[in-house]
Amino acid sequence: DAGVIQSPRHEVTEMGQEVTLRCKPISGHDYLFWYRQTMMRGLELLIYFNNNVPIDDSGMPEDRFSAKMPNASFSTLKIQPSEPRDSAVYFCASSPGGSNEQYFGPGTRLTVT
Amino acid sequence: DQQVKQNSPSLSVQEGRISILNCDYTNSMFDYFLWYKKYPAEGPTFLISISSIKDKNEDGRFTVFLNKSAKHLSLHIVPSQPGDSAVYFCAAKSPRLTQGGSEKLVFGKGTKLTVNP
Numbered sequence: 001d002a003g004v005i006q007s008p009r010h011e012v013t014e015m016g017q018e019v020t021l022r023c024k025p026i027s028g029h030d031y032l033f034w035y036r037q038t039m040m041r042g043l044e045l046l047i048y049f050n051n052n053v054p055i056d057d058s059g060m061p062e063d064r065f066s067a068k069m070p071n072a073s074f075s076t077l078k079i080q081p082s083e084p085r086d087s088a089v090y091f092c093a094s095s096p097g098g099s100n101e102q103y104f105g106p107g108t109r110l111t112v113t
Numbered sequence: 114d115q116q117v118k119q120n121s122p123s124l125s126v127q128e129g130r131i132s133i134l135n136c137d138y139t140n141s142m143f144d145y146f147l148w149y150k151k152y153p154a155e156g157p158t159f160l161i162s163i164s165s166i167k168d169k170n171e172d173g174r175f176t177v178f179l180n181k182s183a184k185h186l187s188l189h190i191v192p193s194q195p196g197d198s199a200v201y202f203c204a205a206k207s208p209r210l211t212q213g214g215s216e217k218l219v220f221g222k223g224t225k226l227t228v229n230p
Contacts, residue, residue, distance in 0.1 A: 104156030
């Protein structure tokens with residue numbers, strides 16, 4: 001299996017622009033998680049899905065952030081409009097039902113100037 | 114407030130010696146704990162875990178110890194190798210109380226381990 005796939009790996013954009021991050025989970029995994037890693041806050045959960053349904057979005061920082069999972073093999077995290085404080089590494093992870101382990105993608109490094 | 118704390122941002126040890134990484138938690142509902150390892154430009158990868166009903170789990174050079182009364186766990190790496198140099202994250206999970214409920218992991222901020230040859 002290819003593992004969790006994220007694109008792009010790097011994104012540089014200007015403040016105010018829309019940013020879309022993409023994730024393909026491991027086939028057969030029921031759960032999909034979006035995390036953000038910063039120096040100040042470490043690795044924090046933004047939102048997670050179970051069977052394509054959002055279960056908990058309490059970690060989404062603001063209305064500028066939105067996430068969708070239109071099918072079992074694809075999810076997006078969108079930031080509109082982006083701000084410099086959104087600069088971070090964004091990870092997607094997936095997990096099979098009944099497992100405590102999560103499998104992470106390589107991350108997308110976002111820089112907002 | 115952080116429910117999972119790794120108070121040492123960094124740790125440096127000599128090759129062949131023991132590395133001890135510590136983690137404290139505040140939520141007594143956590144019933145499962147995991148350690149993840151992260152290399153630069155890669156995502157975290159699962160290393161070892163322990164259920165709250167145990168106090169020790171061992172896998173090769175890696176051992177995790179859990180002290181529930183102190184709400185403390187530690188990861189021991191013996192012997193340490195240069196390839197172990199990475200950031201180590203401690204994570205904790207609450208039991209699922211309702212169907213479709215929480216499968217969330219709460220992560221600490223990580224400890225950067227450097228193993229010197």
